[in-house]
Amino acid sequence: MQKQMFQKFFKNLKGAFAITYWDGTTEQYGSGTPTCRLEFHQKIPFVELIKDPVLAFGEAYMDRTIEIHGDMDEIIKIIDSNQDSFKQSQRSPALSKTIYDRLRLTPLRKSQADVSYHYDLGNDFFSLWLDETMSYSCAYFQKPEDSLRQAQEQKLEHVLKKLQLHPGETLLDIGSGWGNLILRAARDYKVKATGITLSQEQCQETRNRIKKLGLTDQVDVELMDYRQLAKTGRTFDKIASIGMFEHVGRTNYPQFMLSINKLLKKGGLALLHTITKAQEAPVNSWTTKYIFPGGYIPSLREIMWLLPEYDFQVIDLENLRMHYAMTLDRWLAGFEKKVDQVKEKYGNRFVRMWRLYLSTSAASFRAGGLGVHQILVSGGPNNSLHLTREHSY
16 A cells, blocks of 8 residues: 555656665656666655655665665756655745845854854864865866866955955955965965854864964954854955855845945955855755755845845856856765765764765756856945956956
């Protein structure tokens, strides 16, 4: 009886795929040659599947109850074309500032806990599979054969060129990670750079790097939230935030924009680098539970809707979607090379969880509607900027 319910569920899905059931039988669904196959090693409760398919399949994979065979891009295409069956929440129009203000804000303590859950897994863990710079955001590939480190260095340079830095200016990096951007800016552009992060592991490593490079007079990092910094009255000529906005939380967007408005000098430039979705929808429950609690991926129009409310004028907009797919492919390859060390420290379930996260993320940028945008804005009009984009390339 339970098998019949699974058969009915899979029969209603669009796409060509195969299912190997726990009794050893294999059935094909859809027309054409199957692009992927899901293998059940044992039953999973059908009620859990109906309740939340993404969470049920994700946990079953972590527990080795199921195995996935085939190209992950094709699997993501099937999921994306069957959003109703996978209980994706109904899309909603972009929210106005007034509606945002009525929603409950995420407390600072929860933001700190959410960031710590992911980023404080340990520098030892991330150093196993990130490049030598410990950059944990989308790289920038000028050629497909670029090394990951080369692409990460190119990303830093791409961002800093867009910000049109001048010696002696002040730069703030919100969500500064392991300090790569602020160190590079101070060394190559002779600016005074400040980073803020909520991760103790990242903050300590950045301080070690600052001291090692002899940049204590030019660079500092603080364990601080953007909301706290905005209350100090400090202002900066340029602001960057790379791969942090996804952790702000939808209800905190107006507070984030207001904080940038307070922190940015009149006419200053701010660059927001964030993952985006084509349309508004919550992050799936598996990712929220196991990878990024409290996270939310905005649509581009949600961000653009808010900018005029805080006197931000758009200077440049760029989508680096394929760059992130390539970055994640490199991370996954590095992860697999060190999988025995990860397994020894964290266990096999953790390994399968991260393998699923990295592989589905890469596939989602190629085939599932994710993008990553760099949005450059000025705080009010600035008539002294470069007239073309030549300085960025």
